[in-house]
Amino acid sequence: MEWTREKRYRPYEQYSALELLELQAQANNSAYQLRYHIRPTSGLLNDPNGFSYFNGEWNVFYQSFPFGATHGLKSWMRTVSKDLVHWENRGLAIAPDTKFESHGAYSGSAHVVGDQLFLMYTGNHRTSDWTRVPYQVGAWLTQNGEVKKLSHPLIEQPTFASEHFRDPQLFEVDGKFYAVIGMQSQNNKRGEMVLYQANQVTGPWRFVGPIKTGIKDFGYMVECPNLVMVDGAPTLIFCPQGLSKNEFAYQNIYPNLVLQGESFDLATATLRRPGKLQNLDAGFDVYASQTFNAPDGLAYLISWVGLPDLTYPTDRENWANCLSQVKVLHQKDGQLYQSPVPAMKSLRGRSQVIDGQVTMVDDQAGQQIEFEVTIEPNQKGTLWLAADQILKRGLQVKFDTQNGKLILDRSKTDEPTAVEYGHTREIDLPANQAVKLRIFLDHSLAEIFVNDGAQVMTGRYFTRQSDQTVAFDRPTQVHGSLWQLNKM
Amino acid sequence: MEWTREKRYRPYEQYSALELLELQAQANNSAYQLRYHIRPTSGLLNDPNGFSYFNGEWNVFYQSFPFGATHGLKSWMRTVSKDLVHWENRGLAIAPDTKFESHGAYSGSAHVVGDQLFLMYTGNHRTSDWTRVPYQVGAWLTQNGEVKKLSHPLIEQPTFASEHFRDPQLFEVDGKFYAVIGMQSQNNKRGEMVLYQANQVTGPWRFVGPIKTGIKDFGYMVECPNLVMVDGAPTLIFCPQGLSKNEFAYQNIYPNLVLQGESFDLATATLRRPGKLQNLDAGFDVYASQTFNAPDGLAYLISWVGLPDLTYPTDRENWANCLSQVKVLHQKDGQLYQSPVPAMKSLRGRSQVIDGQVTMVDDQAGQQIEFEVTIEPNQKGTLWLAADQILKRGLQVKFDTQNGKLILDRSKTDEPTAVEYGHTREIDLPANQAVKLRIFLDHSLAEIFVNDGAQVMTGRYFTRQSDQTVAFDRPTQVHGSLWQLNKM
Known part of the structure; x- marks a missing residue:
């Protein structure tokens, strides 16, 4: 079957339940299926989203296109865990059912505010002439698992950004909210990470500025930026696309990189005394990693194991990709260390x-x-x-x-x-x-x-x-x- | 929503995938949801089916209506386990997609024949004037999980049976195949269990006779009959409907009963020296239990926890019921003993x-x-x-x-x-x-x-x-x- 644009963006209600049951059975029965990693119940999984600790449970959402091994109309699926190892599938959490996310509920993050989990993510809209319009949108997840979307976007596409403006990572410092967003500049089409700030998580959100790292050029786009504290060191984890191999040697189609500094100035969006760019993972398939500082003070990381624009053998079984195991991050003398979480031993x-x-x-x-x-x-x-x-x-x-x-x-x-x-x-x-x-x-x-x-x-x-x-x-x-x- | 007949028998392809995803999420998020029992991924679960040991794995299928807490158009879902405790959902195995099972792939059993698993079950067909026509049908499950249905029924409705003729339990003795089937007689509308025999599992199947137990009257129907050997004692486990409380005292709407004898004569379908009728379970909700003699010689049992014609609080969450844990059966001096399987301790x-x-x-x-x-x-x-x-x-x-x-x-x-x-x-x-x-x-x-x-x-x-x-x-x-x- 050819995945025409029309097929990829068919509303979920136009797929039949029988088709979905058959796709789920096909994924369940695959010899290649994962047994202790988060994997799609059907179709394609990509970025982890909304990694957080809420209401006594770890939450990981993921980007899902449930109807085949292609990047179609995306939703969020939810999984929860008591120990970061045993994940329980909770199913569809965010369906792409508003105007702002008419062409996909794209990636984003989560942060506990009061007794609810606030989800900040990118709504992908396409106009009738297929022009992409990105919205940074918000939703509340209640303790009983209900999702209530805000009626208006948190941040609309700024004039300085092209249509590629997405993947907000939300965090809180001293009672103020910040979001790092990946984007492509409108004027010269280069990749950047930018910082926004708000006093209330529901806005208004104020542009602080592009994040200054000392790196001259990130290529044509930066996806999935994260700013997290690792043993006191501000750490940027992000995915540049089109990065020159003179800037950094990498073999995968797109790298997932790490850059640590001594401090981060939130007022000016500046990473002070940055170290050297490092590959987050020296293997074949890590991308779109998401990390956050948990209430225990540690930084946890989970990654999409899969890359944009690649095909995998399970495509023929109509499912694709998985998430990595969760890793806890440490650093020593500018060297990042990633470890399995302690509960991995319980397997x-x-x-x-x-x-x-x-x-x-x-x-x-x-x-x-x-x-x-x-x-x-x-x-x-x-x-x-x-x-x-x-x-x-x-x-x-x-x-x-x-x-x-x-x-x-x-x-x-x-x-x-x-x-x-x-x-x-x-x-x-x-x-x-x-x-x-x-x-x-x-x-x-x-x-x-x-x-x-x-x-x-x-x-x-x-x-x-x-x-x-x-x-x-x-x-x-x-x-x-x-x-x-x-x-x- | 009212479950009209038309809604209950809508083909699965006429339900939308979005609806199914939402139903699955609702079941996943229920506070009442089971964590170490087989439960429906959505909608209603009833009888366990096809309990067997095949290709190095225990198999339990179950009756499913995935679209709500009602007895609609039934299919078989499959689960597998290495230890009878940790079950893995494999999803839709038998969709009701032939003429013979146009109104439901109803209950049945499974037996390994050669290197495949043979499934024998009841196809529920309704004519245009809503007359029910039951067919006992067959299918092969291959080692890679594919189901291949036989093109013709194994047993058609005999003249002596009413439309209630179902739930074949297949077993093999000395290279010959037998099936116990539950039914209602055509002439006086009383419940019976009958025995069939075949030299090839695909037929022809020959009527041996009604199973003689010494019990005069089972009420108006017997569902889900099983004949299994428990420590050498032939044991009937079955569900009479409308059984007189003079015959046996019970409190549930329908009981699930046990009757053991000293021997069973397959040639005449006679249980010799039957003991007393016993309640399989003294609680509220056990029904439609299925049992089989595994290659290790033991008899294992699993039950539907739920009863026909009852409602449960989870109905409002659009899912219902679960299966019991698996029990191993023993008997001593005419007393049946049911025990958790050893691997339950691994939880x-x-x-x-x-x-x-x-x-x-x-x-x-x-x-x-x-x-x-x-x-x-x-x-x-x-x-x-x-x-x-x-x-x-x-x-x-x-x-x-x-x-x-x-x-x-x-x-x-x-x-x-x-x-x-x-x-x-x-x-x-x-x-x-x-x-x-x-x-x-x-x-x-x-x-x-x-x-x-x-x-x-x-x-x-x-x-x-x-x-x-x-x-x-x-x-x-x-x-x-x-x-x-x-x-x-």
Whole structure:
């Protein structure tokens, strides 16, 4: 089926319930389906939205097009959790049913105000001649899960922004509300992040200015900006599109970047003494990450595992993408660290310990596992995951702890994806040192935390589920543990 | 909204996807929603179907009308589990899309034949003048979850049966296939169970005869018959409608009964040396139970928690009912025992021990708990569950271990239901003996196993979720443990 514009923007009430039930069954029955990550109940999932802690529960919403693996008319779906690991699907939360979001309830964030959760997001409207008009809109989520939309937009498209003006991230400092918004300038079509401020969350909202970072050019657009405090350091996490590779080297179609400073001046929207641009994730598929400072003071992060403008093998099953696991952020000396949340250990089931000169780890480990392994210095070889028993097929982690290299390689999986952006992702490690890996597999998703989360490599991979081997290609000096994981 | 016949039988493709998404969100957000039982993703659930072990997974299908809390056009939804406790929703499995099931894919069973699962069930057809025509139909479920329906019915309505001829239970003995079917006779409109036999599961199916049990009259209909071996004893589990209370005393609108014998003669459809009729469940809401002999030789049982012709408070939220937990059946000296499956313990989280003269057990226990408690002899009082702190509101278990009485009482819950059939259910216990209770609460469902499952009392209850107390109304000599349970 071809996804014509007309089909992609058909109102949800014009799709049949039977079609939706069949799409849900198809997603439920997929061999590639995730078991302990947030995934679409049908159709396409993209950005996480409204990540927050409200009424005793963690909330993560996500962008959804429920009717196929394409970017059609978007709504928000809601999931909640007590522990950031076991997520419960609550279903459709924001349907695109007002004029302001007639062509999609696009991404946004959430912040507790009083005893309700305030949602601030982008309404995507198209005029009859298909001109896009972005509105930053608001809604209240009550404690019993009802959504009440504000009757008027919070912020209309300013003259200095093109039609690309979206993804507000709402936060509160000293009783005042702030929103960072991604945009493209009207005059020269360059990407920017801008800051708005309001005394009441429902407005009026006042333009503070473009966020000053010292970076000259972000390309033609910045999506999904976040400003969050990580161990006292103001941290920008954002997705520039069209960023010059002279500015920053990246391999994915669009990167998800991090920039930390010493302080942030809200009055002038200035990041003081910015450090160096860093890749948030050294893998294949992290994008549109959302982060917020929770009441416990920590910064939590969740990402879309998927990228704009790419196709995935599950497209043929009419569903696509998932969210990453939640990570807690720390920083030390300008280095960002991402860690699994403590409750991830609650998924652990049957375990086994490895120690010494190891080749085969487990030929029936399966693809719903955690593997925590330290590879000693001066080891070189390949760790195979989700592999067949003769190690001809699977996901490869190539390591060289002498020269300090780690490569994630999807080329030997059944269905390598996005090959035009390369089969491999490589990172540098400290030379002549052990490397500690904490690897999670979830049927078609690998998340690898390197050296306590100093780097993370996230990637979808697609290979047969009967390939259940975890093994080194040669005797390797290691120690660690492998766990079967329960579904969430 | 009134559920006219026309609305109830609208084809699924004429409901909108938006409506379904909203119904799913409504069910997901219900305060009464179950967390570790199979429940409808939207609308109404009734009979469990196709309970089986196939391709390394336990399968339970259920009757579904996804569009509201009414008995409309039925389909089969599928769930699977590795451990009989953690069920995973696989969604729509049998849509009512052939002539034979034009007015519902009704109840049936499943049996592994070769490398596929054979589904045998009732197709409900209505002619243009609304005459019901029941067909016993077949379908293959492949290992990858595809359903392929047979082009012709397995058994057409025989002349001796009225339009009420349904719920085939398929099993295999010595390479031959048998089906027990519930029906109403054409001539005198009385309920019967009949036996069919086939050498190939796809037919031809041959009528063996009515099942002879020694019971003179089952009322006007028998639904959901099962014949299963429990520790060597042939056991009939079935639901007579209109059974005389002289034949068997029962309080629910329709009972779910058990009848065991010493042997069963398949050639003549005769249960030899039948014992006494027993209530399968001494509570309020068990009906349409389905059981089968698994490859491990044991008999497992799962029930609809809900009854025909009753309404429930969740009707206003457009969803209704759930399935019970799975029970393993045993028998000793003609007494049936029902036990939770071993993996139920895997749900256990935080625990506390009680021992001695106890009044308050926990005023923040909540309603997702297991409470295993032995009440010593000569104790009389009330155990309050899901109660407020002053024990004025909640679900009551009244016990008298001197005279040997146990009463489950819903009268003090917020929304007593089916009150025309009484607020209480009572059972006799051995006098002057301790009683051992294993109680499970799941937000609006209580399952109480009495004395190692010699009796079970199952009941929905509806009271506010903020009532979290478990307590005795006076100091009571007890010992036991209380666990918070994880969601499945």
